[in-house]
Amino acid sequence: MERESCCSSKQSDQTFSVIKENDSSCNNQSEDIETDCCSNSGNSEPAEVNIQGEQQEYRISGMDCPSCALTIEKGLNNVNGIEKATVHYNTGKLKVVGKVAEVEKVVQKLGFTAEPINHSKNIKTYHVEGMDCGSCAQSIENHLNSVAGVANASVSFSTGKMKVDHEISVEDIVSEVKKIGYKAIPIEGRAKETEAKSHNEYRPIVFSGILIALGFIGSFTILSPIISTLLYAIAMVISGYKPVKSAFFAVKSRSLDMNVLMSAAAIGAAIIGEWFEGATVVWLFALGTALQNQSIEKTRKSIQNLMELAPAEAWIKVGSELKKKPVEDIRVGETVIVKPGDRIPLDGDIIEGETSVNQAPITGESIPVDKNSGDSVYAGTINESGSIEVRVTKLVEDTAIAKIIHLVEEAQEQKAPTQAFIDKFANIYTPIVFALALVVIVFLPLFGFGSWGEWIYKGLALLVVACPCALVISTPVAIVSAIGNAAKNGVLIKGGTFLEKAGAIKAIAFDKTGTLTEGKPVVSDVKVITQSEHELLSIAFTLENYSTHPIAKTIVAYAKEKQVQVKQGQLFKTITGKGVQATIDGKLYFAGNLKLFEELNVPLDAMKREIQELQSQGKTVVVIGTETKITGIIAVSDSLRPATASALKELKGAGVDEVVMLTGDNQGTAKRIADEASVTRYFAELMPEDKVNVIKQLRSEGYHVAMVGDGINDAPALATSDLGIAMGGAGTDTAMETADIVLMADNLEKLPHTMKLSRKALAIIKQNIWFSLIVKLIAFVLIFPGWLTLWMAVLSDTGAALIVILNALRLVKFKE
Structure with a gap:
């Protein structure tokens, strides 16, 4: 198979793993040398990095599109002492290797918030009340760091938070802080913190919106133009402080993100006297960003909710x-x-x-x-x-739910082929449009095609339109939502690549034993001739009770289920390859195959045809009788799982054209199970290498093929297929590690939901991409006649991004 960025690489050792997308990194040797260090977009193999420094993970707040992640990466990778910084937009996580002391400050300068992820059970976070300056924070730090049992204390005045790595009790920490005149309150949960942060984020937006409204209304009444302009300017400072600050550090780190484009447009509008337009641009941008942040946070809650499932104490x-x-x-x-x-x-x-x-x-x-x-x-x-x-x-870190969380987070960090392509497109598109805007602003009026004011305004509108926010966010939010939905329903999808592949699957091949069937024999038929069924089972129970053969164990279990009593038997003997014998109630009885009774010369005419009929159906027949006659027969077979038939029927309704069964069993058994399960085609008497050939045959017929098995015995076929699906991941570590998709329950009920979810995700991704492109195209067309105002340009960009996110969020609630 061809190797794709961020997709499954089918290894020759018959396992397959996720090729994680790496980001290139740089290690600045001097503060005087700046190296442009971007994340690898998949064009080439990432360079090997000798990572030896300190490693730390952070949760990033404030990112509203993947370009923000790129800005943070570039900013951090240019910092002396940081060996590698990788930001995963989908999960909102930052991973840093090297000197991590300056990470939070650098990220804050870029306009975002970095909060270290607590990997130590001793690190706890507190709110501190009563601080009114930075020296207060320093005082608390100095005091706590001198307390026995405190490894490290860090206090942030700006956030009012204190992080303490301590072995003493929470009450002791609160008491120590109280001693020096402050109040420390343990943070109970991230939800409350997020809620408070959300309210604080909207306050300046509301205030600046009121100022803009007052200035606009005042321009039609008694307010002088100067006062209206002053109100607009104050509103611009309040709403624009953060994006302008972020834009400064983005330019410094050689990143051209939406903060740069939007800030340039707003400042340009103010320079040419369009204060209302400039203030409206900044306000709409701030509002859109806040709404996007709030919406995107919902897509991450599926994993946060998983983390909260297991209790903290026991x-x-x-x-x-x-x-x-x-x-x-x-x-x-x-x-x-x-x-x-x-x-x-x-x-x-x-x-x-x-x-x-x-x-x-x-x-x-x-x-x-x-x-x-x-x-x-x-x-x-x-x-x-x-x-x-x-x-x-x-241990807590090795539980099934811990592994699910880890695998889902890894899946959300990986880019699907569509997302990787769009990111590359955006990286080319944005600089081109930025350059085009400069041409419009400078060269067109210079060559007399119109006034400077007219073309500068149009160029500024073009700058806003250059933001590819809605486009680059169209795919990752949909993928994160779909993967979260699947995880909630007991299905692990290892990444966007496999979600996209599942949406294109047209043929699914199933291993029979243990996948379509229970994988263990059960009694299917009991035929009696000369005695009652209860008597026949009692004799069979007695004969098979001392045998260790799987068929014997099945008959014993069935007799116990029917509450049959065992008889007194003597002189038990195993007849190798044929059956068993024992004396019961003074009479010699046998239980075995047809060959045993043929050798005993027992008349078989009455039952031989019925025995052969049962054998032709793939059932194993145990004959019960004496030296002179057959008293009955018991047929044993592997039974279909209860949910198999309905699941396969739903798959056909979900757009899967071919449902194929692969088995090493004989034709009779294969046909019986195939008829019961209603599969489209079946292949019997297969060796493992034959299953691989069947997968290749299906692919040669033009199908995208998925293989469903246990992840171990069917490894060659799983590796050959386009998509490997393993069952029963909750009880099997190997299945979780090797498959592209894992059904956590040991049944097929969730497979139709997975197929429908993946197809829905592909449909929404296409809708989002086309919607984003059409909105951009319309905006471009409206710029040059002068019909597109600056605030309309911002509304088209942030509004489109918000609509794309909300459309993708439908996948969170998607049901069968």
């Missing part, structure tokens, strides 16, 4: 006592007590009690699953009924 059993401990401190092998209605804190096995567990947060299953002693349970799932004792099998 009751553990120590001898005969119960003790509450943070989940981070609980080790493998400890016993956790989970009461009815509580969430299970860690992955483990039930050692006492029985209950039903709502596994929807992990697997997407809508119906609670019954759990008994010996069954596995997962962190974040809900204990519905009985109290249970769980032996912990995984």
